[in-house]
Amino acid sequence: MQGRIRKIAFVLPNFEAGGAERVMLTVASNLDRSRFEPVILVFNDAGPLRNIIAEDIRVVSLNAKKVSRGAFSFVRAVWECSPDLVISTMAHLNIAVLLMKPFLPKVPIIVREAITPGFFSKSPVKYMILMAGYYLLYPFADGILSPTRMVFEEMPASLRRRKGKLRRIYNPVNETMIRKKSDGVVRESLARPGQKLFIAAGRLVDQKGFDLLIEALKVWKSKDDWRLVILGEGPDHQKLQEMIDISGMYQVKLGGYKENPWMFFAVADRFLLPSRYEGLPNVALEALALGAPVIAMDTAGGIAEIAEEAESGDVRIADSMDAFLKMMGEVSAAEAAGPRKTLLPECFSLGAVVSAYQDAFDGLLSVRH
Incomplete structure (x- = not known):
């Protein structure tokens, strides 16, 4: 005009x-x-x-x-x-x-x-x-x-x-900005070579479903080939930490609020979204922009609309936590560090x-x- x-x-x-x-x-x-x-x-x-x-x-x-x-x-x-x-x-x-x-x-x-x-x-x-x-x-x-x-x-x-x-x-998604800020985390500080590294992020509240994920992961507590870091703070911090401590899952860490979470997204083998409900999840879009494929529950709001626009396999959607864990189990650990190409569809x-x-x-x- x-x-x-x-x-x-x-x-x-x-x-x-x-x-x-x-x-x-x-x-x-x-x-x-x-x-x-x-x-x-x-x-x-x-x-x-x-x-x-x-x-x-x-x-x-x-x-x-x-x-x-x-x-x-x-x-x-x-x-x-x-x-x-x-x-x-x-x-x-x-x-x-x-x-x-x-x-x-x-x-x-x-x-x-x-x-x-x-x-x-x-x-x-x-x-x-x-x-x-x-x-x-x-x-x-x-x-x-x-x-x-x-x-x-x-x-x-x-x-x-x-x-x-x-x-x-x-x-x-301001891809230029988050890519500039995505350097700084050494993957080896979070997971040893050969271990799968999963990242999740969001407020520690019921909506985000982190309790569902931690509960489901108990069946993996005897495995040492994976690590999960959950970024964020909120009223459920103590509840989630107690779940981790009681189960003895040393593989799961609450990483706290990060002003720059993108450096973690950039080294993840998969970004996890177990939410009970969402709008259009920004964190999933930002993870894709940094080359991290997403595994999400079908309850995570508009995640299906993101999957429709993304390349096949970049966003996988589970209809149950059992299916979610199966998708996690099919992930391979990264063989090399370094910048990855964007997976973000142009419309975002x-x-x-x-x-x-x-x-x-x-x-x-x-x-x-």
């Missing part, structure tokens, strides 16, 4: 190290500055992801500990910065932003839903709030984005019929995804103007 530069306001709850926040900041930082001016509106500016924001992006902090306490500060900030379009991500934030839409009648709003509604099924109250938001508020969004068709499939039929508003845009590249977002912005703004 030709003409003046359009201001896009990206709305975030905070700068914590979540996948949804990282996607939005990556897109904002890589927009074509000859066409778009990104600005970040954040309810609470705490968190490590602030370090990945491009230096030329204005960040407006609403200084609110909770989204619910910053609603009117958000409205005031939008009026002051006068964006041409607002985009928010994550269900609770989307609902709050859409509730404020009557106070922002001239500003188109795009909401991005990154995870399936089933994620909230264990919390009936949250699930009811989400479904109420879908029925009562999401129809008033000017656009609804998701990185996986699974999210759309679980939305109410009344929303799915609004196909003109729905658009799937994959999560981006940074350029392709940012271009898709820019097309979505252009399309909506051309209709509004």
